[in-house]
Amino acid sequence: MGGITSLTRMWLTRSVNPFLFRNEWDPQLPFAGCSQLGLYIHIPFCRQICHFCPYCKVLYEKERCERYVDALLEEIDLVGRQAEGKKQVTSLYFGGGTPALVADRLGEILSRTERYFTITQGIGVELHPENVTPPVLEALKEAGVTKLSIGVQSFRPKFQSVLGRSAVDGAELARALAAVPFETVSMDFIFALPGQTFEDLRSDIDAAFALGANHVAIYPFIDFTFTDSRVPAMPNGEKRRLLDRITAYCLGKGYVRTSIWTFSSRKGAVYSSMTRTNFLGFGCSAATLLEEQFKINTFSVEAYCQRLAAGQLPTALTLRFSRRQRMVYYLFWAAYGTRVDPREFEAFFGEKLEKQYGLELKLAQALGYLEVRDGTYVMTPKGAFTYHYYENFYTLSYIDKMWGILRKEAFPGEIRL
Template sequence: MRGIYIHIPFCHQICHYCDFNKVFFKNQPVDEYIESIGAELSIMVKEGVSFEGVETVFLGGGTPTSLSENQLDRLLTIIHEYVDVNSLKEFSTEANPDELTYGKLEVLKDGGVNRLSIGVQSFDSDLLTKIGRTHGPDDANRVVDEARKVGFENISIDLIYGLPGQTISQWQDTLNKATALELPHYSGYSLIVEPKTVFYNLMNKGKLPLPGEDIETEMFAMLMDHMEMQGRMRYEISNFAIPGHESIHNLIYWENDTYAGVGAGAHGYLDGIRYSNSGPIAQYMEKTKQNVRPISQTHIVTETEAMEEEMFLGLRKVDGVSISSFQKKFGRSLEDVYGQTLQSLIGTGLIEQKMDRVKLTRTGVFRGNEAFQKFLK
């Protein structure tokens, strides 16, 4: 196991585009839930799961920074009981700008967290209101400044393009203001309208004025070009970093490697099995009280599925898929398994082979889903 993902499902505000497992913070058993995290980790250890040598811990949500200082401190104390935090390569948490106070930053830093992933999304006040965010551009600037004062150097912010009513000039302004912060890492994602969200309901009513596909494609090109000009190199379709500041935890996913998922609705991949925990908080907590793993679903990954995942996850990386590593991992050559598919995609200009690696071309980056689907049987 290389990483641990811990899910904190609480939010003070639900964003209009979010479909993750989350609930409003008010009247929730937050303290009891944190103890359930510890119970789940304890159960895993008793069942023989080892956290020795883990490279990363990632706190996601929901919103981990919706917790109070005391709650964050308790959560981090529990994590220390099961993980040698000092040996981690990376300890990250997601954060909202308006909830990440100076006091919480100090708690996180003292608890071993060394990387912040801040959900800024936009530097346009009107757009932030439209998408259900409760912070403003000034909050983003403040929290970055305070994080640096506390001692955080590895800071990333998330941005979203293709938002309702968003213009090219608004996106360029957000890119300018984001990179003016001179952070080591940036993520830029296109808006995906997911079922069971406010945006999905509005779209079905014809009340969601999304930019067209051509404009969204232009915004993606702007993102790539702007980040490269600022020395933030793209290492995955949507992620950019100064070399050496790539997200190690996310690379575990894209390298199709193993990680534990802890918390309500969390997903994990261990010993060739993908699993998901119970999503409802009460159900999750009840199972941990009964001293059983709160797993709701499991799937044994077949060799064919593992090879498919190796390709469509690995091709998300700029470095692509290593031909020799594929051979070593599966005992079969990439040419033997996907030779015809590779030649077809090379012929259409979506991928290229350079030395030991197969990777997307620039055209392929824009048409990534089309290339990925070719590896699915």
């Protein structure tokens, strides 16, 4: 598995050099000139820990959470005041963990953020189904939230049991969403669970749209080595058939495909905290992607708070991109949105996409992975599954290794990927 990702990396970067993450932090972040800049804020607290979840999270304790939010405000100050005037950004997404656990301070966090940034395309928050109640939704809306992502995972009891999740009351969910409407209501589901069929997924998707969602995300189950999950992986052939059928079903219903895993019932209903050209991340484990570097914060809540109490940014690791590495990273996440626009690539890098990767693009078209529509490279269903296949390798070879180390060491010395 690591061999496949290493060979692909060497081919696309035209170099044998790995991605080298070092224990370095910079007091100044060069984001002022970045276009299409997004923001992400991580809230790591949960009432209970889901065994399948790989993200940075800890059990909720009120005093610890309050200290964390205080440190988060300090991080926003340290970064935000580096730019002259207010920097325009596309969006702000809160992830976790369970961001609703800081609902009473969300207005304060947003007020601090908007002191330095002008958000143009909305604010999104991830929610556990149990938090989808009128009081919580009203508090979020009053704070300025415009988009919700609800982590349902499955409405079906047999898969809730597999995932260790409690039943979701669909009627209560629908009542709350109808009482407090939002611009985008997304519901997340996991596919490729053992024994899962097309009918199971179709039922979940139909239920989501019937209950008030206008966007669904259908993420593949990935067995991270550091989680406590014992869910067996679905064979690739079965996974391919399942993804193809659910894609055909959604497109047949007239839904808009907004990324590899996401579909919306109307144009403009979008929820994605990942597909941005540049972004600043705040909070434990949050990543920052800029034109020439990638940074990731410490996963330790205590180390995070201590670092900020000393007036320093909580960066655990920094990757200084070579130009080709940055191109590969750009193309990986552009492809996640199922299309790559050569004009946008040229605007970002000042070079033509076909000059850099013409051979690869021709090969992908010949193999049936891509087709050209109005000057844009668009993924076919075959290409989408191949992307999923490689993303799975990438996740287990790169992300699994990095996150596994960061869960044990607050500030590791160096990681080569």
